[in-house]
Structure formats: C-alpha cells, structure tokens
Amino acid sequence: MEHIRIKPLTSETFAPFGDVLQASGAPDRLLNFGTCGRFHDRARLDFGAGGRAGISIFDAEARDLPYRLELVERHPDGSQAFMPMHSHDWLVIVAEAGETPGQIHAFRAGPGRGVNFLRGTWHAVLTPLHNPGLFAVVDRIGDTRNHEEFPLPQPVMIVE
C-alpha cells in the first residue's frame, strides 16, 4: 500500500488547493487601540451562482495515525473553509486537481491554523487528531447537491 508522509502546512505549499487561515506576519490592521490585530480577508471564498455563504459547525470523530485513506470528495459549486474551534493539530488531506483525483498530499495543521479549500478541490473528510473535533465551517448554502465522492481504487496510508 502506498504511504503518504505528512508535511507541515504552509501557505506556499497549500496554495494550489486553497488558503491557510492564520495570524502570521504583521496584521493588516490594528484595532481597538492596538489590542487586536486583524489579518484581513484571507480566504478566496466562492459560493457560485445561486449560492450564499453560511456558517455551520462540524463535530467530527478524531482519527489515529497512521490513517488509512479510502475516499476523497469535492464540492463543485463552492469553496469550503474549516476553522478549528480548538488548539490541537489536525490533518488536511487533499489530492491534485483533475476529473479524478491526482497525487495525494497530507498536511499537519498546527494550533491556530484553518484552511479554505478552493471550489472543486479534492479532499478527504474532516480529520481531527483529538476529541472533540469541533470546527466552524464556511461553505455554500444552496439547492444543488454540491458533493461528489471518489473511492480510491487503491487505499493509501497517511503516515508521520
């Protein structure tokens, strides 16, 4: 079985798949008499025709490593952002673009790191490493199904 090694999550390596949402570098604005930094408008949000933004909460079961990946999915009609409501590491697993998923990449997101998947990005289901696996999710609210699944012909193992 193919083994995929987990890499650190950085804005540069993740750029083809989406945005890393984090307070890195100098803030774009200082608010509230200097007591709060605003890192402004960091996600390439896209809700498509007939869609609108919504905030949902996901409560996902933590997974153990190594993690056997059997399926990826994508949302053809909109972006999807995940912001952890905790300070634990979590896994971000994506596949390169194509009508079927390309090469798989796994990233470890540390404390204070969210991501926004660009519209149509192949990704694994939400994969926290600790319970409770609570995330705030900003994605498209609309009437379309906006969901495609792709079972991998050969499962892969995500390893440290």
Add this chain to the structure above:
Amino acid sequence: MEHIRIKPLTSETFAPFGDVLQASGAPDRLLNFGTCGRFHDRARLDFGAGGRAGISIFDAEARDLPYRLELVERHPDGSQAFMPMHSHDWLVIVAEAGETPGQIHAFRAGPGRGVNFLRGTWHAVLTPLHNPGLFAVVDRIGDTRNHEEFPLPQPVMIVE
C-alpha cells in the same frame, strides 16, 4: 460605578443580539459514514448592499476580570461572527438596540461557542480571557466604513 454580572451564554438569551454558534442538540445531518455531525447554517449572515462575505483572523489580547468597559461599537452595514480558534472561555458583551446603546449584557462563552452579531448590534471589542486570543471572523468586506464607536458616558465594570 455600575457593575454588570456575567451570565452564561445561551441561544435564547442571546437571540436579540445574534446567534450562538455551537454543536448543541442533534446534528442536522450526519456526514462521512456517521463520523461527523453537521449543525447546518446556524448564523443569520447579512452583508448588505455592495458587500460580500470574508474570513479574517483576529489576534486579541486577553483581558482580566473584573473588566472595565468604556466603549461599545457597531457595524451598521453587516453582521459579524466570531469563532474562537481555541477551547478557552471568552466574554461576549453587548448592549440593547437603539441609536445610542441601551442596557449592557455580558455573557461567558464556553469552549466550542462562537457568536454571530446581527447587523447593527452594539458590542464591546473582542474580549478573550486567555492568550492567544485567536478568532476566525466572518464579516462584511466592502467599501463603506461600517464602523461606529460610542464611548460610554459612565464606564461600567463587568464582574463574575
């Protein structure tokens, strides 16, 4: 000086000011073969004419209790949601509606609790109780100022 006692945050008591964003009750949908609950579309988002949704990250200094409140603010052109990227308690301070702020209320938000302020709701600046005070913020991106401040004629003390 007037003392305002902190209350627990509940959807019912907070409803006039906005939405509590939390995984409470049964999920609206079960995803990923039952491993993830989706609490769907829980915020009354409103980005007004000419605005769009954006995700920003705020990094705010933690405050101590008792907390001396001297100013509130509001965003006349859109809603503003705060999702903690940590599992610590934080304070949500609002004032009742009016051209000037009405009665002040303070709520303690526990782990896994975010809020969405309805458009125009008077509220205090972001008030974490622990460092780092990281929050994902969903608010209006647009060309208007969308910000009014109101210094309180008499500061109040927020107490446990």
